Amino acid sequence: MSPDLPPAGPSACDTRALVADVGGTNTRVAQAGADGIATDSVRRYANAEFPDLESVLVRYREETGCATPAAACVAVAGPVRDGVGRLTNLDWTFGGPSLAEATGAGLVAVLNDLQAQGHALGHLPEGAHRLVVEGHSAPGPQLVVGVGTGFNAAPVHDGPHGRIVAASECGHVTLPVRTDEDLRLSRFVALDHGYPGVEDVLSGRGLGAIDAWLAEETGQPGRRSSSEILAAFAAGEPRAREAVAVMVRMLGRVAGDLALIHLPYGGLHLIGGMARALTPWFEEFGFAEAFRDKGRFAPLMAEFRVTVIEDDYAALIGCARHLSDLAA
Template structure:
């Protein structure tokens, strides 16, 4: 597709641990026909990906915004699960744009809220309270190759989505089984982080640990675990899925009490979407609301899942427009 060189298009990108999606936006409108997916292992870094994309699109961009799965500070970012270092000066050079910004991927998801197409969010847990107001805080929880959380604040100066690295806090412990699991992660990975369990590879580690507990160790990939669970052919896969969902409910409930997201909690990411249909039968809501004397209080928070795989790209476009 050839576009005019003097266009007012913006370039937006979303870098995950496995793939990078790149697209063009016109104002806040994402041009979905321009979305292209690149496998990260095929490129030495983001600059090579963007150069390939821009050459294919034949476009000059006025601005660029890139969301990445890792911490961002002072215009520089590093990938948590990928050996790429990024900075805004490199983005300007690679995209030939006037301005360029880096965001954490969960920040981008937060900036997308309210701009997604109808039906892009599926409700998982209803709230007991009245309709939220536009100024209420929201919360995005990303579960994919990694895990992270981002609060979304509506301020007088506009929307603010601060960065976070919540996937690297330690797992909560409620019982003896949780303690044994945390000790296993401590021994195997050096620290019992939430992301060690609540991510795609975390499901694999959980399944492996259950095998060790049973004296029948066996390692399989996350896709096969989900297939065995959904087909009802692997009891260990069902146990792993149940523990995964209930721990996710516990962690989400903890985050809800920290941030008070009366505007709703939004799950994002491929693993979250894969598990969404299983939240109810596997006990997510019960674990989410199991907060002692605050059990009734936490019923005020609605929980949903973002079905739009391009939400972070939309968020990047919104962020660029907000700064223009």
């Protein structure tokens, strides 16, 4: 494969690589060739309609009728250990042997989805990054933070022997508490899972948890989906607006904590459907202020530039890049 894999236009069945982005709700599959991702080859499948990932990949190959790929890479929204991936929000587990059988590929790789996003950095098309917090742009470590069906982050380091993107499951660390309001929210979300994790607030279901907490605080118990809350927000409902405001501020605070841990002088990049949905209100609800609100370390926080990645193919591009690096 070529040393560079930018997204490409339509390509007729170029299957040197098969790549997949496995989320908590949907799986996207595409073909990658010497010119990058064939955009007309991308197909989306609802996970609930399949018993396992292997069935999705078999279906894709049947529908496209393409030749057997030389390599395949899967990005999974969950932990990966010893080449075996497991979805956090669905009972799917898969590894090299079963994926090789489903795809026919001789080379198979499994990445955490944030690792795939990390491998895509520097190979995304122009305009893929939306600047949300000013900072210094300089060579150095980068950090990818995902807010979607779940929450996670991955540090990205470039060295003399290539790129290293470390996996983590930091969405399950304890939610930070700074104010009395934070403590009440923390105690509320702990009722569902036994302890208050970051993902319990900063994710699709997290917006619903914040809204339900606000409802209980005002004596109006009830739960709504994130889509219902965002629709109510668009209609100007005060409770929905407060739910979005709480989520934006908490995201800023957690992203700031992660920046202090990883020191991403090369940039911090937000990805995921919820991150993109919240972006238009970052300024109004104080994302940057919450991100930089670290007391005497505020000057250090000003070093870190924050962008939102708005390219839907980023994880697929990252998978293709990783296969290219393995073949180099």
